[in-house]
Amino acid sequence: QEILCFDSIDSTNNYCKKIAKDAVHGTVVISEEQTVGRGRLGRNWSSPKGEGIWMSIVLKPSIPPTEGMKMTQIAAASVCKAIREITDVEAYIKWPNDIVVGGKKVCGILTEMAGELHKIDYLIVGMGINVNNQEFPEEFQGIATSLTIQKGKKIDRKTLILCILKTFEELYQHYICQGTLEKTLEIIRLYSAVLGKTIRIIKGEEEIKGKVLEINDEGLLKVQLEDGRQEMLISGEISI
Numbered sequence: 075q076e077i078l079c080f081d082s083i084d085s086t087n088n089y090c091k092k093i094a095k096d097a098v099h100g101t102v103v104i105s106e107e108q109t110v111g112r113g114r115l116g117r118n119w120s121s122p123k124g125e126g127i128w129m130s131i132v133l134k135p136s137i138p139p140t141e142g143m144k145m146t147q148i149a150a151a152s153v154c155k156a157i158r159e160i161t162d163v164e165a166y167i168k169w170p171n172d173i174v175v176g177g178k179k180v181c182g183i184l185t186e187m188a189g190e191l192h193k194i195d196y197l198i199v200g201m202g203i204n205v206n207n208q209e210f211p212e213e214f215q216g217i218a219t220s221l222t223i224q225k226g227k228k229i230d231r232k233t234l235i236l237c238i239l240k241t242f243e244e245l246y247q248h249y250i251c252q253g254t255l256e257k258t259l260e261i262i263r264l265y266s267a268v269l270g271k272t273i274r275i276i277k278g279e280e281e282i283k284g285k286v287l288e289i290n291d292e293g294l295l296k297v298q299l300e301d302g303r304q305e306m307l308i309s310g311e312i313s314i
């Protein structure tokens with residue numbers, strides 16, 4: 075396995091895309107700073123020098139593209155579990171992409187896939203974790219936080235990275251060997267920020283309310299809508 079570390083780079087996801095064809099499965103790219111960090115839905119991801127973990131993993135699993143988003147769940151479970159183990163901070167998973175502490179976001183995950191209809195060429199799982207940030211720009215203050223702010227002291231990023239990668243490998247292997255997300259879902263359900271809660275589901279212009287009934291064995295969210303219907307959510311924007 076290869077781990078590539080940079081001082082500064084446009085985006086670790088972009089770099090992975092560039093090297094993906096020749097990269098070995100499991101290649102990890104980490105940078106101290108990203109100049110064009112990317113978030114979901116075309117947003118930017120602020121990635122200041124030395125303050126966070128900006129990291130992407132190249133994966134080449136033999137699974138159908140429809141299963142690709144399960145890698146996001148494996149990543150979310152790994153980050154949440156590792157944060158709890160290393161820092162004692164009470165992190166929760168806001169299905170499917172975010173890790174939150176005290177209702178504010180500490181980590182976002184951006185999974186990107188390349189391939190054809192029936193075959194994945196490669197997957198890139200990008201994780202952005204706010205670790206040692208002391209403060210955020212005003213527009214983020216109500217919605218973002220860092221592990222240091224929550225814990226009240228500095229956190230060693232190396233220890234956290236190692237724990238995330240170890241957990242990711244364990245959950246990934248279990249999924250590939252057993253063909254089920256069982257171990258990942260155990261963590262996702264235990265530390266879910268949405269299970270049993272009423273959430274707002276954002277669909278384009280529309281916003282509907284629903285209560286989360288379960289996270290099923292495929293990792294999908296089963297929601298009871300206010301109008302009596304039930305819906306399975308595959309991914310998408312939700313607010314608590």
Ligand code: BTN
Pocket residue numbers: 084085086087088108110111112113114115117119121127128129130171172181182183184200201202203
């Ligand atoms: C989101 O919540 O919108 C996802 C944020 C993902 C950020 C990470 S940081 C490492 C990797 N490289 C990027 O450009 N983005 C992801």
